[in-house]
Amino acid sequence: MSLAILNISAQDELMNGPASPIMLNQRRFIIKKKVMAIGRFSRQLSALREKPEVIQEIKLNRAKAPETLQ
Secondary structure, three states, rough: OOHHHHHHOOHHHHHHHOHHHHHHHHHHHHHHHHHHHHHHHHHHHHHHHHHHHHHHHHHHHHHHHHHHHH
8 A cells, every 4th residue: 555655646747747756756755754654653553542551641640740841
């Protein structure tokens, strides 16, 4: 799926012809970083779903924190 996302051409590229290889590499890099960030976020959410007691502990510790840290 992520490979399909990386190979999608932008509407501008379709209308104006292919962009330079440097611009395509930059675009691929940006999309790759976004896909990796989504994967990290997904793993974090699944870990929190597995351990609801950790969420309660975080909430309790946040309530005890000084006003400047909240």
